[in-house]
Amino acid sequence: MAARIDILSLSLRYSDTALPALDSVSLEIPQGGCVGIVGPTGSGKSTLLHTLSGILGKHHPEVVVSGQLCIGSDTFQGIPREVLFPTVGLVLQDPFIQISGVRDTVTEELRFTLENLDAAGQGSDQLIQTMLSSLGIEHLADRAPTTLSGGETQRVALASILISNPSVLLLDEPVTALDATAQNRLRSILKSLRGRTTVLLTDSQIDFPMSVCDTIVVLDRGRIEACAKPAELLLTGKLLTNVGGSEHWSSLVTPLNQPSSRRPGPLNRIRKALGLP
């Protein structure tokens, strides 16, 4: 079952003297929702995902944290200090890293996840076949995971996490190095997860998140600069923030009702703000 995520004024820095990696981030992600986090390199996107998964808190106990985080029914003062798998599943940016390297076939690769959960008993074969079919990779069942293309490996890595039935799915820049066909396929997969799993994905380009997410969050230097539904972001320029429910204009987006001579295209404004060409 999908879980709701509530982040309340979360700030994180790697040491007392370092600049904040996350700066008073507040965000509410509804159960079963799909949120895209966009921002330039170094804006804190991956830090946020790693924080939510628990891996950052576990490997960096020295981080200085304030704020609160709620994932489903679990509340954390600060950040979780243990990996939250299988409640939270994280697919890393490089899918080749996510392949275990100890299994000879894609089927066995998925079984590896089930073994870690002590769930590789009766019915696991059927579960694996269902997962492969749902992601359109049943033809790869007997292939060696190390011989797959980037898009195929991405889907196997996604399957290896989804098979654990996470309440929250985190995807770190999932479309890097994917061609248009593979992106379309991933888009379909994420749409099929709507309502069943809460999805949070990051990207340094806005195109993919705009086409698949309910809400776009713009992150820059650890701070949320904008938060809006894709249509509102483009058509009205009006932003809804989740910080105390207040509404305000953002300097990132110029409303469409301004004279066209003074109004650059909204996507161009966003691209400029993100430092994109």
Added chain:
Amino acid sequence: MNFRIDLPTKLALVLLLWICAFAVSWEAQVVLVLLIIMSRFAVPDFKPQSRRSARAFTRFLIYSFAVATFVLILNSLLIRGGSTFGSIGGFSLYQDGLFFGIRTASRLLLLTFAILVFFISTPLKDLIRYLQARGLSNSFALILLLTLHFLDQLPARIHQIFLAQQARGAPVDAGFISRSRALFSILSPLVLSSIVESIDRGTALELRGFLHRPTSTEESQSSPGQRNVLTLLILFLSLIVVLYTIAQWLLG
């Protein structure tokens, strides 16, 4: 009671061969090395698990004999005792050095081939599962996995870095001295990239719940009556060899 070559038997065999590498004469070591190489082809339980393992074995066979030849020549040149039996580039080769080189090379070959045949014929998941059932913690299993993966990927990684350095103008195709100098520019990215990848891979395995993996109870519940007699025999033989070697040493 059963006689079969299972994982504990293979581990016992590796132990016996390693003991023999220090306990028996070089002639016996050479015979053991040849037996190991033959078993890779003749014994089904020692056959490579995959084509990649088979290729790795063949490559290793060539490299190890090249190294052994180098050891022989080096020792023959440097240890000057006994009569000379030849020369290389004006430098004489000595019999004492040759015999010392043979003893060293045979020991090295026996140690490495014992381990190599074990790993090419044993699926990694079976080894990890077996060790975890015997009490190896998930953390150590993770370290073992990452280490073996690093070794497995090392040739490909070196090749990649060679190509990258060549594109930057490093003299990777030049003479031996130039290539040796170029090696230093390869070591740093090789070590760093390997460390980074190992950390990332370890993180990825953690994110799939590997550290909370339950211990398999299948192997740990084997009753004494089902223990493999072959394993016990090999372990007994290892003990005999150790005691015999100690006795020989004590009695001079």
